[in-house]
Amino acid sequence: MAYSGFRLFAEALRGHRGWRPLWRDPEPQADYDIVIVGGGGHGLSTAYYLATRFGQARVAVLEKGWLGSGNIGRNTTIIRSNYLLPGNQPFYELSMKLWEGLEQDFNLNAMVSQRGVLNLCHTDAQRDAYRRRGNAMILSGADAELLDAEGVRAMYPFLNFDNARFPIKGGLLQRRGGTARHDGVAWGYARGADRRGVDIIQHCEVTGFLVEDGVCKGVETNRGTIRAAKVGVAVAGSTGRVMAKAGMRLPIESFALQAFVTEGLKPCIDGVITFGAGHFYISQSDKGGLVFGGDIDSYNSYAQRGNLPVVEDVAEGGMALMPMIGRARVLRSWGGVMDMSMDGSPIIDRTGIPGLYLNAGWCYGGFKATPASGFCFAHLLSTDTPHEVARAYRLDRFARGALIDEKGAGAQPNLH
Numbered sequence: 041m042a043y044s045g046f047r048l049f050a051e052a053l054r055g056h057r058g059w060r061p062l063w064r065d066p067e068p069q070a071d072y073d074i075v076i077v078g079g080g081g082h083g084l085s086t087a088y089y090l091a092t093r094f095g096q097a098r099v100a101v102l103e104k105g106w107l108g109s110g111n112i113g114r115n116t117t118i119i120r121s122n123y124l125l126p127g128n129q130p131f132y133e134l135s136m137k138l139w140e141g142l143e144q145d146f147n148l149n150a151m152v153s154q155r156g157v158l159n160l161c162h163t164d165a166q167r168d169a170y171r172r173r174g175n176a177m178i179l180s181g182a183d184a185e186l187l188d189a190e191g192v193r194a195m196y197p198f199l200n201f202d203n204a205r206f207p208i209k210g211g212l213l214q215r216r217g218g219t220a221r222h223d224g225v226a227w228g229y230a231r232g233a234d235r236r237g238v239d240i241i242q243h244c245e246v247t248g249f250l251v252e253d254g255v256c257k258g259v260e261t262n263r264g265t266i267r268a269a270k271v272g273v274a275v276a277g278s279t280g281r282v283m284a285k286a287g288m289r290l291p292i293e294s295f296a297l298q299a300f301v302t303e304g305l306k307p308c309i310d311g312v313i314t315f316g317a318g319h320f321y322i323s324q325s326d327k328g329g330l331v332f333g334g335d336i337d338s339y340n341s342y343a344q345r346g347n348l349p350v351v352e353d354v355a356e357g358g359m360a361l362m363p364m365i366g367r368a369r370v371l372r373s374w375g376g377v378m379d380m381s382m383d384g385s386p387i388i389d390r391t392g393i394p395g396l397y398l399n400a401g402w403c404y405g406g407f408k409a410t411p412a413s414g415f416c417f418a419h420l421l422s423t424d425t426p427h428e429v430a431r432a433y434r435l436d437r438f439a440r441g442a443l444i445d446e447k448g449a450g451a452q453p454n455l456h
């Protein structure tokens with residue numbers, strides 16, 4: 041069933057009785073060409089591009105819970121390609137280009153909204169760093185504008201410009217950045233993959249890997265053994281736990297990240313704003329709630345919830361940036377589990393076990409990467425060669441010292 045304005049009109053006339061589920065609920069088959077472990081954004085987009093761009097028909101996605109139960113349904117929905125380093129910038133710019141055509145591509149309204157992402161700067165040194173970042177972005181085909189304080193004031197007059205500790209001196213604006221409806225993205229990829237024959241199997245937990253003569257030949261699950269010529273793992277915050285079942289220890293640690301949403305307010309923030317003197321970012325959803333977040337909780341955890349010190353820290357960041365936020369009431373907060381890598385950048389690579397491939401290390405920035413991650417992982421799984429923009433995301437870069445340390449924080453995952 042293709043969605044269109046005409047279809048909506050026709051369904052309205054017959055009481056919306058013609059809509060069908062977005063994907064089937066198939067039983068797992070005994071074997072596939074490719075099995076993807078993890079039905080989050082990255083697993084689903086990988087399956088979608090395998091089917092649509094690489095002609096792979098016998099593909100399954102195995103999800104231990106329900107689609108959207110992981111970070112794809114828990115993030116603050118920001119998309120952008122404002123990266124500095126050559127290993128990152130072309131990858132995230134490819135992702136942005138895929139976002140720009142995504143809804144037409146998978147025929148679902150994922151509410152991709154290029155409302156602009158503004159990173160504020162509060163010192164002269166930070167402005168210099170943003171100028172450098174903006175130039176790097178422009179060199180690789182992205183858009184970037186450096187604003188002075190008056191330029192920021194024209195967009196967001198309510199910000200606390202004269203805060204004695206954190207005066208706002210300007211900001212780096214990417215107008216093509218913005219937000220997208222996170223669960224709509226999962227549904228769109230799932231539906232698109234299902235329509236091309238991909239089996240999306242929910243409540244199917246991978247409990248082990250089938251390794252014969254040193255080669256991965258499939259997976260063990262709570263619904264039986266499933267054989268596959270290739271297995272791709274895209275389980276985000278569960279990466280350490282799942283890859284341990286294949287005997288691998290990775291340069292990844294898991295931490296919780298929280299998000300918050302307030303009661304619905306009249307429109308007041310039409311873009312995404314990030315505070316440059318702490319870690320705080322905010323946007324307003326189409327329903328009116330202010331959606332915001334900050335740092336990860338500072339201890340390792342697999343719990344999908346965080347703790348109170350970060351709630352306080354995020355609230356302080358919000359109050360320093362825009363004191364009016366103190367009058368809004370928080371309706372909900374939740375947490376997700378982040379697969380923090382040692383340099384803050386992802387891994388899309390083969391592993392030391394032939395037949396087993398890894399997509400991980402998205403830290404708290406993997407939503408924006410969903411389209412390019414799936415595309416590049418599908419490329420790797422199909423052709424056994426890395427996509428040109430993901431060439432730097434090798435697993436052995438940590439052994440070679442070829443880190444892609446966007447923040448310059450060193451091997452401190454909680455600081456990336």
Ligand SMILES: Cc1cc2nc3c(=O)[nH]c(=O)nc-3n(C[C@H](O)[C@H](O)[C@H](O)COP(=O)(O)OP(=O)(O)OC[C@H]3O[C@@H](n4cnc5c(N)ncnc54)[C@H](O)[C@@H]3O)c2cc1C
Nearest residue numbers: 078080081082104110111112116118246376405406407408
């Ligand atoms: C609060 C919060 C805010 C965020 N904000 C942003 C943002 O604004 N912008 C941005 O770019 N990124 C953001 N992120 C990060 C982003 O959401 C993640 O990096 C990204 O979603 C991770 O990829 P995924 O969608 O595939 O993960 P997930 O949706 O977590 O998918 C992994 C899936 O694997 C499944 N799984 C795990 N173990 C197994 C197993 N053994 N067998 C089968 N399945 C298994 C899980 O159930 C899960 O569904 C945020 C994250 C959080 C939590």
